[in-house]
Amino acid sequence: MSERESTPPKRERKPPTHKIPMPEQAPTKRNKNFDEVALGYTAEQALAEAEKCMQCRNPKCVSGCPVEVPIRDFINLIREHKFMEAAMKIKETNSLPAVCGRVCPQETQCEASCIYGIRNEPIAIGRLERFVADYARAHGESLPELAPKNGKKIAVIGSGPAGLTCAGDLIKLGYDVTIFEAFHKPGGVLIYGIPEFRLPKEIVTAEVDFLKRLGVEIKYDHVIGKIRTIPELMKEDGYDAVFIGSGAGAPNFMRIAGMNLITVFSANEFLTRVNLMKAYKFPEYDTPVRIGKRVAVIGGGNVAMDAARTSLRLGADEVTIVYRRSHEELPARAEEVHHAEEEGVHFQFLVNPTEVIGDEAGNVIGMQCIRMELGEPDDSGRRRPVPIKNSEFVIDVDTVIVAIGNSPNPIIPHSTPGLEVTAWGTIVVDEATGMTSLPGVFAGGDIVTGAATVISAMGAGKTAARGIHDFLNK
Numbered sequence: 001m002s003e004r005e006s007t008p009p010k011r012e013r014k015p016p017t018h019k020i021p022m023p024e025q026a027p028t029k030r031n032k033n034f035d036e037v038a039l040g041y042t043a044e045q046a047l048a049e050a051e052k053c054m055q056c057r058n059p060k061c062v063s064g065c066p067v068e069v070p071i072r073d074f075i076n077l078i079r080e081h082k083f084m085e086a087a088m089k090i091k092e093t094n095s096l097p098a099v100c101g102r103v104c105p106q107e108t109q110c111e112a113s114c115i116y117g118i119r120n121e122p123i124a125i126g127r128l129e130r131f132v133a134d135y136a137r138a139h140g141e142s143l144p145e146l147a148p149k150n151g152k153k154i155a156v157i158g159s160g161p162a163g164l165t166c167a168g169d170l171i172k173l174g175y176d177v178t179i180f181e182a183f184h185k186p187g188g189v190l191i192y193g194i195p196e197f198r199l200p201k202e203i204v205t206a207e208v209d210f211l212k213r214l215g216v217e218i219k220y221d222h223v224i225g226k227i228r229t230i231p232e233l234m235k236e237d238g239y240d241a242v243f244i245g246s247g248a249g250a251p252n253f254m255r256i257a258g259m260n261l262i263t264v265f266s267a268n269e270f271l272t273r274v275n276l277m278k279a280y281k282f283p284e285y286d287t288p289v290r291i292g293k294r295v296a297v298i299g300g301g302n303v304a305m306d307a308a309r310t311s312l313r314l315g316a317d318e319v320t321i322v323y324r325r326s327h328e329e330l331p332a333r334a335e336e337v338h339h340a341e342e343e344g345v346h347f348q349f350l351v352n353p354t355e356v357i358g359d360e361a362g363n364v365i366g367m368q369c370i371r372m373e374l375g376e377p378d379d380s381g382r383r384r385p386v387p388i389k390n391s392e393f394v395i396d397v398d399t400v401i402v403a404i405g406n407s408p409n410p411i412i413p414h415s416t417p418g419l420e421v422t423a424w425g426t427i428v429v430d431e432a433t434g435m436t437s438l439p440g441v442f443a444g445g446d447i448v449t450g451a452a453t454v455i456s457a458m459g460a461g462k463t464a465a466r467g468i469h470d471f472l473n474k
Contacts, residue, residue, distance in 0.1 A: 025039070052116060061113050093462075094458070146215070149383075159188055161445065163179055165189065178216075180222040230419075256354055296322050312344060323348070357394070412445065437470075445461065
């Protein structure tokens with residue numbers, strides 16, 4: 001017998017598997033309404049996706065989760081058809097699973113570490129998290145057992161993702177927690193910044209209501225630094241510790257001519273009017289918002305995608321995202337970019353505005369730009385855009401929305417003696433505990449890092465809750 005005949009045939013490897021697709025509204029339909037784009041898994045789809053999980057002995061996915069969700073355990077509960085139990089398992093560490101399942105960049109975090117994803121598309125952890133959170137909300141989720149009250153009070157400034165997470169973790173440990181919110185509604189960036197079609201506000205409201213049922217108190221229209229200061233909260237009002245999660249709500253503008261024209265908006269203002277103040281339902285809600293026929297959005301992050309997609313839904317004929325780097329450097333989630341492209345948003349890459357042109361009445365009539373090329377990497381690790389000489393041109397637009405980031409509001413630092421801040425106005429903290437330069441005062445989220453992701457803010461809220469607990473129990 002020859003050697004070839006004696007060698008057993010090689011086993012053929014199965015082709016890589018893909019995630020169960022998420023049902024969605026059709027692009028030509030959804031770009032005209034504010035209903036949620038992604039429709040969520042059915043129970044059958046969730047079970048089929050969960051069955052692929054290898055239930056690793058040492059699950060790497062958990063290490064990629066800033067809020068330490070027990071991913072293997074909740075997916076195993078799905079496999080056992082225990083959807084309510086799966087939701088409660090997630091809520092042991094994550095107070096906002098229905099939010100995270102929609103807006104968390106799982107592809108760069110838990111799913112990026114998924115062992116199953118080495119040869120296949122990773123398990124759709126985010127979609128499964130969304131499924132069980134939605135299932136539990138629809139079927140009346142019960143409350144977990146809380147630790148006995150310990151008699152200590154915590155003040156949380158801001159009801160965004162960092163503040164809500166910190167409050168949720170501390171209430172479970174037996175603290176009395178009061179959130180002080182500057183707006184008339186809770187949720188921070190979740191309620192004013194992210195559009196309805198990506199994160200329905202009823203979802204945010206339901207997550208906040210769950211925390212209220214646990215005992216978290218929320219005081220609205222409280223601008224800390226004006227109504228009360230942090231020293232007053234601690235010395236006069238008797239709070240044992242304070243967490244600052246006030247975010248970064250002051251918009252940045254480009255230092256070019258024309259930024260003060262009438263139809264130039266910050267994405268922050270634009271999205272707040274549409275989301276928090278319901279301008280998309282005008283005249284049912286008395287909040288008009290002006291949108292032109294040709295809109296340019298400056299920036300390449302998730303906020304830029306939100307502003308562009310919102311502009312289309314408000315009736316703009318043509319929306320263009322102007323970004324100074326290439327497609328590969330876009331900081332927005334790939335899913336958001338894909339949805340924007342599907343819906344008809346145009347992109348001008350390697351282009352940077354140099355002036356916004358207005359008429360005699362102060363309205364935008366065009367935007368002068370210059371073409372760019374990529375040079376050496378900068379501090380962010382991305383290649384630095386460099387202007388190409390004599391490449392100027394003009395884009396015909398009548399509305400410009402600036403989405404190049406936000407900075408922290410200085411009210412709290414200015415009203416809190418001894419609070420150390422950076423040159424950019426962000427608060428300096430101990431990374432391991434979240435404590436600031438003032439004993440008993442902690443901070444996290446965008447007020448510390450500058451504008452970042454929802455899940456990173458939640459991770460900071462969790463770190464600070466742990467730091468507060470350790471600080472008060474030394």
